[in-house]
Amino acid sequence: MLNSSFSLPSKTTPPTFxxxxxxxxxxxxxxxxxxxNFEPLKHLLIRQLDSGxxxxxxxxxxxxxxxxxxxxxxIYSVLLKYCxxxxxxxxxxxxxxxxxxxxxxxxxxxxNSLISLYSKCGxxxxxxxxxxxxxxxxxxxxxxxxxxxxxxxxxxxEAISTFYEMLEFGHYPNEYCFTxxxxxxxxxxxxxxxxxxxxxLIKTGYxxxxxxxxCALIDLFTKGNGDLVSAxxxxxxxxxxxxxxxxxMVTRYxxxxxxxDAVDLFREMLMSEFRPDRFTLSSVISACAELESFELxxxxxxxxxxxxxVSDVCVSxxxxxxxxxxxxxxxxxxxxxxxxxxxxxNVMSWTAVITGYILxxxxxxxxxxxxxxMLQGQVSPNHFTLSSVLKACANISDxxxxxxxxxxxxxxxxxxINCVGNSLISMFARSGKMEDARKAFDNLFEKxxxxxxxxxxxxxxxxxxxxxxELFHQIEDTGIGVxxxxxxxxxxxxxxxxxxxxxxxxxxxLLKVGFMSDICIFNALISMYSRCGNIExxxxxxxxxxxxxxxxxxxxxTGFAKHGYARRALQMFHKMxxxxxxxxxxxxxxxxxxxxxxxxxxxxxxxFISMHKKHNIVPRMEHYACMVDLLGRSGLLxxxxxxxxxxPFKADALVWRTLLGACRVHGNLELGKEVAKQIxxxxxxxxxxxxxxxxxxxxxxxxxxVVEIRKNMKQRKLxxxxxxxxxxxxxxxxxxxxxxxxxxxxxxxxxxxxQLACEIKKLGYIPxxxxxxxxxxxxxxxxxxxxxxxxxxxAFGLISTLESRPIRIFKNLRVCGxxxxxxKLISIARRREIVVRDSNRFHHIKDGACSCNDYx
Numbered sequence: 001m002l003n004s005s006f007s008l009p010s011k012t013t014p015p016t017f018x019x020x021x022x023x024x025x026x027x028x029x030x031x032x033x034x035x036x037n038f039e040p041l042k043h044l045l046i047r048q049l050d051s052g053x054x055x056x057x058x059x060x061x062x063x064x065x066x067x068x069x070x071x072x073x074x075i076y077s078v079l080l081k082y083c084x085x086x087x088x089x090x091x092x093x094x095x096x097x098x099x100x101x102x103x104x105x106x107x108x109x110x111x112n113s114l115i116s117l118y119s120k121c122g123x124x125x126x127x128x129x130x131x132x133x134x135x136x137x138x139x140x141x142x143x144x145x146x147x148x149x150x151x152x153x154x155x156x157x158e159a160i161s162t163f164y165e166m167l168e169f170g171h172y173p174n175e176y177c178f179t180x181x182x183x184x185x186x187x188x189x190x191x192x193x194x195x196x197x198x199x200x201l202i203k204t205g206y207x208x209x210x211x212x213x214x215c216a217l218i219d220l221f222t223k224g225n226g227d228l229v230s231a232x233x234x235x236x237x238x239x240x241x242x243x244x245x246x247x248x249m250v251t252r253y254x255x256x257x258x259x260x261d262a263v264d265l266f267r268e269m270l271m272s273e274f275r276p277d278r279f280t281l282s283s284v285i286s287a288c289a290e291l292e293s294f295e296l297x298x299x300x301x302x303x304x305x306x307x308x309x310v311s312d313v314c315v316s317x318x319x320x321x322x323x324x325x326x327x328x329x330x331x332x333x334x335x336x337x338x339x340x341x342x343x344x345x346n347v348m349s350w351t352a353v354i355t356g357y358i359l360x361x362x363x364x365x366x367x368x369x370x371x372x373x374m375l376q377g378q379v380s381p382n383h384f385t386l387s388s389v390l391k392a393c394a395n396i397s398d399x400x401x402x403x404x405x406x407x408x409x410x411x412x413x414x415x416x417i418n419c420v421g422n423s424l425i426s427m428f429a430r431s432g433k434m435e436d437a438r439k440a441f442d443n444l445f446e447k448x449x450x451x452x453x454x455x456x457x458x459x460x461x462x463x464x465x466x467x468x469x470e471l472f473h474q475i476e477d478t479g480i481g482v483x484x485x486x487x488x489x490x491x492x493x494x495x496x497x498x499x500x501x502x503x504x505x506x507x508x509x510l511l512k513v514g515f516m517s518d519i520c521i522f523n524a525l526i527s528m529y530s531r532c533g534n535i536e537x538x539x540x541x542x543x544x545x546x547x548x549x550x551x552x553x554x555x556x557x558t559g560f561a562k563h564g565y566a567r568r569a570l571q572m573f574h575k576m577x578x579x580x581x582x583x584x585x586x587x588x589x590x591x592x593x594x595x596x597x598x599x600x601x602x603x604x605x606x607x608f609i610s611m612h613k614k615h616n617i618v619p620r621m622e623h624y625a626c627m628v629d630l631l632g633r634s635g636l637l638x639x640x641x642x643x644x645x646x647x648p649f650k651a652d653a654l655v656w657r658t659l660l661g662a663c664r665v666h667g668n669l670e671l672g673k674e675v676a677k678q679i680x681x682x683x684x685x686x687x688x689x690x691x692x693x694x695x696x697x698x699x700x701x702x703x704x705x706v707v708e709i710r711k712n713m714k715q716r717k718l719x720x721x722x723x724x725x726x727x728x729x730x731x732x733x734x735x736x737x738x739x740x741x742x743x744x745x746x747x748x749x750x751x752x753x754x755q756l757a758c759e760i761k762k763l764g765y766i767p768x769x770x771x772x773x774x775x776x777x778x779x780x781x782x783x784x785x786x787x788x789x790x791x792x793x794x795a796f797g798l799i800s801t802l803e804s805r806p807i808r809i810f811k812n813l814r815v816c817g818x819x820x821x822x823x824k825l826i827s828i829a830r831r832r833e834i835v836v837r838d839s840n841r842f843h844h845i846k847d848g849a850c851s852c853n854d855y856x
Contacts, residue, residue, distance in 0.1 A: 035069045042075055049082045057082070058091065073104050080113045089121035108134070112141045119149030140171050148180035159184035160193055175210040182216040191224030207237060214238045215248050222252040228261070243277055251283040259287035263296065276303075278312040285318035289325040297322045298334070316341075317348040324356020332360050350374045351385040357392075364392035368401055381408065383417045390423035399431040416445035422454045429458025434467075449475070453485050460493030466733070468493045469502065484518040491524040498810040498837060499728045500532035523551045530559030533808045533835040533842060548579075554587045561594035563842040564851040569594035570603065585617055592626035596633060597841055599855055604630045625655045632662025633855070637671055653682045653689075660692045664699070672696045687718040725789035725811045729800045736796070739787040745796065752795040753786055760825035768818040790819045790836065798830060806833035814838050815856075824848050 041064050048057040057079065064071055076099050083092035096114055099106065106114075111134050118127035131138065131146045143166040150159035163181040166173065173181075178201055185194025198217065206213045214234055221231040235241075235249045246269045253262035266284040269276065276284070281304055288297045301319055304310040310319070316338055323335030339345070339353045354370050357363035371389045374381060381389075386409050393402035406415075406424060414420045421444040428437035441447070441455045452475045459468035472490055475482055487510055494503035507525060515521050522545045529538035542548070542556045553576040560569035573591050576583065583591075588611045595604035608627055611617045624647055631640035640659055644651050656679045663672035672693055679689035690713050697705035713720075726735040734743065743749060757765075767785050785791075790811050797807035815838040827834050828848040836843040844851035 035067065037067060038064075038069050041069060042071070045075060046078055049078055054082055054086055054088060054091070070102065071098075073107060073110060076102070076104070077107075077110050077113065080110065080117065084113065084117050084120060087120070089117065092117045092121075108137050108139055108142065111137070112139075112145050115142065115145040115149060119145065119152060122153055124149065124153055124155065140166075140174055140177070143169075143171055144174065144176040144180060147177055147184070151180045151184035156184040156187065156190055160190060163197075173204075175206045175213050178204070178206055179210075179212045179216045182213070182220050186216070186219040186223040188224060191220065194220045194224060207234065208239045211238070211240060211242060211245055215245060218245075218248055218252060222256055226256050228253065228256055228258055241272075241274075243274055243280065246272075246274055247277065247280040247283060250280060250287070254283050254287035254290070259290040262287035263291070276307065278309050278315050281307070281309055282314045282318040285315070285322050289318070289322035292326050294323075294326045294331050297326065297331075301334070301338075310338075311343065313342070313344065313346060313349070317346070317352055320349050320356070321352035324352055324359060332356055332363065345374075345377070345379060347379050347382050347385060350379055351382065351388065354385060354392075355388040358388055358395070364395045367392040368398070371405070375408070380412070383414045383420045386412075386414060387419040387423040390420070390427045394423070394427040394430045397431055399427075399433065402427045402431065415440065415443050418444060418446065418448055418451060422450050425451070425454045425458060429455070429462065432462055434458060434462050434464060438467075447478075447480075449480050449483060449486070452480065453483070453489060456486060456493075457489040460489050460496060463496050465490075465493035465497050465499060465502070482513075484515050484521050487515060488520050488524040491521075491528040495528040495531035497726065497728070497733055498532050498808060499731070499733060500529070500534060500808065501728055501731045503528040503532055505731075519545065519547065519549055519552065523549075523555050526552065526555040526559065530555070530562065531837070533806075533837055533844075535559050535563045535565070535842075548581065550576075550581055550584055550587065553581055554584070554590055557587060557594070558590040561590050561597060563844065564597050564853075566594040566598040566600055583611075583615055583617070585620055585623070588617060588619075589622050589626060592623060592630065596626055596630040597852070597856070599630075599634050601630060601634050601636070621649075621652055621654065624651070625658050628655055628658045629662070632659050633665065635666055637662060637666060637668055641671070651678075653679050653686055656682070657686075657688055657692070660689060664692050664696050667696065667699055669696050669700060669702070685716065685718065687713065687720060690718060691720050721813065723789050723811065723813045725793040725809055727793045727797050727800075727807070727809055729797075734793075734796060736789045736792040738784075738789050740789065740792055743796070745799070748799055749792060749795045752799050753791060756791075756795060756798075756822075756826055756829065757786055759829040760822060763825045763828060765822060765825050768821065785816075785818050785822075788816050788819050790815060791822060794823060794826060794834060797834075798826075798832065803830075803832065806835055808835045809837070811836065811838045814840055815843065820850065820854075824850055 041060055045057050045060040045064075048054075048060060061071065061075070061079070076095055080092060080095045080099075083089070083095060096117070099110070111130055114130050115127045118124070118130065127146065127149045131142060134142055143162065147159050147162050147166070150156070150162060159181055163173070163177065163184075166177065171177075178197070181197055182194055182201075185191060185197065198220065201207055201213070201217075207217065214237075217234045218231045221227040221234065231249070231252060235245070238245065246265070250262050250265050250269070253259070253265060262284060266276070266280070266287075269280070281300065285297065285300050285304075288300055297319075300322075301310070304315050304319065309315050319338045320335050320342075323331045323338065335353055335356050339349055342349060350370070354367045354374075357367040357370070368389060371381070371385070371392075374385070386405060389405050390402060390409075393399070393405060409415050409420055409424065415424065421440055424440035425437045428434070428440060437455060437458050441451060444451055452471060456468045456471050456475075459465065459471070468490060472482070472486065475486065487506060490506055491503060494500070494506065503525075506528075510516055510521060510525075522541060525541045526538045529535070529541060538556060538559050542552060545552055553572065557569050557572045557576070560566070560572060570591065573583070573587070576587075588607065591607050592604055595601070595607065604627065608619065608623065611619060611623070624644070627643060628640045631637075631643060637659070640662065644655060644659065647655075656675050660672055660675045660679065663669075663675060676689045676693040679686055683689075690709050694706050694709040697703070697709065722737055724735055724737055726733050728734075736743065740746070741750075790809055793809045793811075794807060797809065801807060815836055820836075820843065823834055823836065823843075823845050825848060826832070827845045833844070833846045836845065841852065841856060843856070
């Protein structure tokens with residue numbers, strides 16, 4: 001507990017009061033004999049007020065006026081109090097006007113009521129004028145009313161200074177004064193003052209005896225700085241507790257991140273034989289939602305039914321939200337039942353059930369459908385609703401629905417709100433529309449770290465790391481600061497384009513700022529080094545992790561697999577299982593890929609069977625695609641086809657494309673045509689199927705077939721993805737396309753290419769013109785081959801880097817077979833290690849040999 005000593009700030013000085021000047025002059029009424037109807041009408045008016053008939057009371061007041069019967073101060077005072085009690089502030093102000101016209105001298109009781117009237121209707125100026133006009137007539141009630149007036153209207157500093165002034169004027173505070181000033185201190189800015197007042201309060205005895213003071217203190221500690229321990233001490237010291245006090249403490253536990261304590265206290269409340277009201281139930285159900293306890297939620301639902309509170313809007317909304325946050329298909333059935341059973345729906349219930357479907361995963365279309373139904377009704381969505389629906393659109397990449405939701409966002413003027421803007425950025429980014437994502441970011445009224453992280457992550461996922469790193473510098477300039485997610489996104493951006501220089505700089509920054517204890521950062525570093533071609537650095541980072549999780553193990557296994565080190569990948573997998581870490585679906589994709597990259601058919605089959613048998617992981621489409629790739633690369637095309645037909649579900653375009661790629665490698669035109677037909681039935685607009693089939697025709701010299709396919713593509717307006725290779729030099733990424741002469745050093749690059757051609761021909765290089773997919777003469781084919789983007793990138797790397805450093809080239813497509821052979825000979829001619837990352841794997845080429853052993 002705090003020290004009970006209390007002292008006033010030295011700077012506080014008594015206010016200079018000015019007299020209250022009424023807006024109209026007082027009327028001096030002549031001395032008249034009181035009308036005999038006065039007393040009966042007065043008693044009638046008071047009886048009407050006691051019965052709650054305010055309208056009848058004012059009708060009686062009109063009768064008195066018509067009969068020229070002048071109401072006395074008691075009538076006006078009672079009318080004023082009932083206007084305040086019923087929140088009829090318009091009539092309350094009318095009573096004040098009548099009082100001024102009456103010429104009656106206002107007593108302290110009436111003036112205090114007037115302060116309360118203007119306080120509750122938010123007219124602080126009038127309340128202050130009345131208070132200051134009271135001068136020396138103000139009593140403790142007046143000061144209490146004024147302190148509460150300021151506190152209730154968010155003028156906390158004025159409430160506190162008024163409390164100090166009251167003390168200097170010699171008034172000793174009562175429970176109402178303490179309640180008002182403590183309420184003013186219930187925030188981060190004034191909590192220290194509140195603790196001082198708490199010390200003063202301890203001497204008074206109000207802490208144990210007054211419910212309002214106790215509730216105000218609970219709010220002081222919880223709202224001020226989240227001090228649940230002190231709040232609970234206050235709660236425990238209260239001699240008397242009612243449902244309001246219990247509910248307040250349960251609610252504050254739930255709101256301050258202690259849902260388990262909220263549930264435990266609720267149980268104590270039930271054992272103390274207090275009957276929960278709708279607010280108590282709403283709060284404890286919300287706490288249950290945070291705990292994601294489906295079983296407890298069902299018990300609370302049952303209690304709500306037994307207490308006849310399930311039809312209450314607040315309780316129903318909490319139940320919808322609770323079931324939704326449990327985020328399972330079964331819990332969403334419960335959420336939907338409660339929602340459908342509600343007599344009226346508000347924006348909270350709509351938002352809760354829509355968000356629940358999104359959290360469950362796989363129900364985004366149902367969420368969008370519900371949003372459409374909501375719009376057809378009378379309930380307008382708020383920023384939380386719109387934010388959730390935009391996430392649903394992003395999850396299923398439905399840009400059309402997303403743009404329609406965006407139209408509602410603009411219409412309602414909510415695009416500048418953070419949660420909506422951040423969802424917009426994510427939705428546009430995931431659809432590849434980074435210009436629109438950036439506009440949504442720029443339109444935000446106030447950008448927070450989530451906003452920056454969302455757009456940075458969008459740029460990295462859309463392979464625009466330059467913009468991502470530029471925004472990173474902006475974040476630092478704004479002083480917002482960065483977190484682990486920011487660095488993880490930037491590391492992903494560096495990995496996506498192979499910018500290891502930037503990745504290494506980020507690693508250095510992470511060591512400096514102290515984020516290296518974050519497991520997500522370690523995992524991102526493993527992925528960055530691995531995808532940038534430095535698997536040994538990735539392995540070193542992995543070794544530094546003390547508490548490795550499944551993502552850590554999967555990342556390093558994936559790295560070894562992509563680099564062609566299948567044995568090391570499988571060793572890591574066995575070590576992972578031995579260490580008690582359970583593999584997941586992604587781990588097995590990495591394991592099967594490792595087997596595929598080196599043709600380990602037997603091992604691949606064993607792991608495919610064991611994933612379900614040993615670890616209860618049901619194979620997904622990606623696992624079947626890995627097996628088709630393994631069998632197809634090994635030349636077992638018929639077995640791969642039979643494997644597809646044995647799948648428990650219909651194969652998608654990915655599986656068939658995998659087999660078509662194997663048909664191309666092994667030149668099987670007949671099977672290739674059958675497979676291409678399957679792909680185009682599933683996705684008629686898939687350009688990959690046309691390209692792969694065209695390449696099969698070209699590889700066996702059937703140029704008529706090539707022409708026919710390209711004509712078909714042109715009619716369908718399908719474009720082949722252009723081959724692109726790039727290399728990072730001094731933190732700048734240089735991109736090259738086939739025959740690219742746009743680079744500033746193009747003349748030096750092509751001079752180097754000519755020299756390389758001469759050198760490797762002496763080493764036995766013979767251009768493999770089978771990889772020229774155009775029907776032209778052999779001389780032109782050879783020329784085309786030496787203008788491939790990967791050869792241009794290698795030449796640029798040779799003239800731009802130190803001889804002691806390896807050259808790392810990245811390509812968006814599969815590396816050309818002729819380029820692969822040429823680069824092996826270049827590594828001998830120039831004595832350089834050359835690492836090539838294509839769309840499928842890494843090729844570590846040194847001294848004329850490649851890590852893939854020419855199997856890719």
